[in-house]
Amino acid sequence: MNNKERITKYKEKVNDVIQKMIYELFKSQPENYIDWMIQYLESVRFQSSKAFSTKIAIEYNLSSEEEENEEVDELPLPVKNAKTFRSSVSAEVFGVHNKKENFIPRVIPKTEEQKQQILEKLMKVFMFQALGQHEQEIVVNAMEEKHYTKDDWVITQGDDGAELYIVFSGELDCFRKMKPTDPEPKFLKKYKPGDMFGELSLLYNSPRAASIQAKEDSVLFALDRSTFNNIVKDATIKKRLQYEEVLSKVELLQSMEAYEKTQICDGLKEQTYQKGEVIIQEGEEGDKFYMVAEGTLAAYKDNNGQQVEVLRYQPGDYFGELALIHKLPRQATIIAETQCVVVYLDSNSFLRLLGPVEDILKRNAETYKKFIQN
Numbered sequence: 307m308n309n310k311e312r313i314t315k316y317k318e319k320v321n322d323v324i325q326k327m328i329y330e331l332f333k334s335q336p337e338n339y340i341d342w343m344i345q346y347l348e349s350v351r352f353q354s355s356k357a358f359s360t361k362i363a364i365e366y367n368l369s370s371e372e373e374e375n376e377e378v379d380e381l382p383l384p385v386k387n388a389k390t391f392r393s394s395v396s397a398e399v400f401g402v403h404n405k406k407e408n409f410i411p412r413v414i415p416k417t418e419e420q421k422q423q424i425l426e427k428l429m430k431v432f433m434f435q436a437l438g439q440h441e442q443e444i445v446v447n448a449m450e451e452k453h454y455t456k457d458d459w460v461i462t463q464g465d466d467g468a469e470l471y472i473v474f475s476g477e478l479d480c481f482r483k484m485k486p487t488d489p490e491p492k493f494l495k496k497y498k499p500g501d502m503f504g505e506l507s508l509l510y511n512s513p514r515a516a517s518i519q520a521k522e523d524s525v526l527f528a529l530d531r532s533t534f535n536n537i538v539k540d541a542t543i544k545k546r547l548q549y550e551e552v553l554s555k556v557e558l559l560q561s562m563e564a565y566e567k568t569q570i571c572d573g574l575k576e577q578t579y580q581k582g583e584v585i586i587q588e589g590e591e592g593d594k595f596y597m598v599a600e601g602t603l604a605a606y607k608d609n610n611g612q613q614v615e616v617l618r619y620q621p622g623d624y625f626g627e628l629a630l631i632h633k634l635p636r637q638a639t640i641i642a643e644t645q646c647v648v649v650y651l652d653s654n655s656f657l658r659l660l661g662p663v664e665d666i667l668k669r670n671a672e673t674y675k676k677f678i679q680n
């Protein structure tokens with residue numbers, strides 16, 4: 307490429323950003339347009355960094371023609387040509403258009419019994435678990451009961467999304483066309499009572515990434531975009547961004563789909579240990595699976611009263627799976643060698659979310675079979 311061509315290409319790139327910014331600016335007409343533009347450009351910088359694309363990494367639409375033959379599950383930025391599924395992610399993701407101050411939550415009348423039933427289901431969904439009582443009440447009040455008969459489509463891939471759903475009763479199937487040219491969508495998963503879906507387009511202001519059909523008569527509770535935005539969206543995005551980086555270092559999870567990894571992020575809890583603190587004690591019952599986010603740790607086994615070091619862990623490593631897979635007592639004591647940050651899943655979430663890598667876990671566990679008591 308000669309210098310003239312380079313400048314032309316450069317101009318195109320700069321113009322593209324400026325034109326989009328002006329378009330968004332005129333659309334929202336903020337009073338303080340300088341602050342708005344700074345915020346917008348920061349969001350674009352964040353958006354176009356590689357870190358961002360792997361972090362948001364929720365591209366369930368398709369990208370450019372060159373990639374047309376690949377199954378893409380990352381977010382291609384910026385938006386490309388008309389042959390693709392619509393893939394834009396609005397600046398709303400970054401809070402530019404979020405006007406929280408005017409939020410008046412909707413209230414759909416319900417009996418106390420209905421409220422209790424909704425709350426019960428809500429508390430099984432990770433992203434609602436951390437809510438305070440007042441926020442829980444707002445969400446429960448805003449939920450709308452919806453009935454679908456067998457074969458009804460609840461969500462159609464490519465549509466705009468206005469609600470997320472929690473399954474109260476019934477069963478639904480999730481399908482997705484991986485490429486616009488696919489004749490048939492691929493079956494992805496089933497949804498049963500207590501499951502949640504339809505959150506992606508609310509989180510990232512993107513088109514529906516998959517289609518969902520009732521397999522039998524089903525009752526769902528729908529939460530509107532405005533309540534979702536004001537109560538759970540920021541915390542969920544923050545958590546996903548924060549932990550996707552931690553999970554990206556865990557080799558075990560590399561074969562998992564981006565969407566499955568986001569589900570793990572939602573379920574993670576975090577704990578810090580000081581140097582010398584015991585995270586797991588040999589012989590005890592185990593109910594958590596850990597991944598190392600920061601610091602180093604070591605595993606010791608008791609050998610006639612002597613503690614013998616058998617393994618070391620660093621960021622990206624995991625431990626605590628044996629007790630959960632094989633229902634064994636803890637096979638080693640794990641101690642923090644430095645100050646450590648670990649993220650963990652409880653045993654139910656571990657068994658549910660790590661199903662796709664169970665074989666790898668079992669295979670890897672073979673390597674320390676020699677340490678396991680008969």
Ligand SMILES: Nc1ncnc2c1ncn2[C@@H]1O[C@@H]2COP(=O)(O)O[C@H]2[C@H]1O
Pocket residue numbers: 366461467480482494495502503504505506507508513514515516517518563565566
């Ligand atoms: N692999 C997947 N990729 C994208 N969406 C998925 C996947 N599995 C389940 N879904 C759900 O399907 C929903 C379709 O609507 P949304 O894009 O709003 O949110 C999506 C997710 O809740």
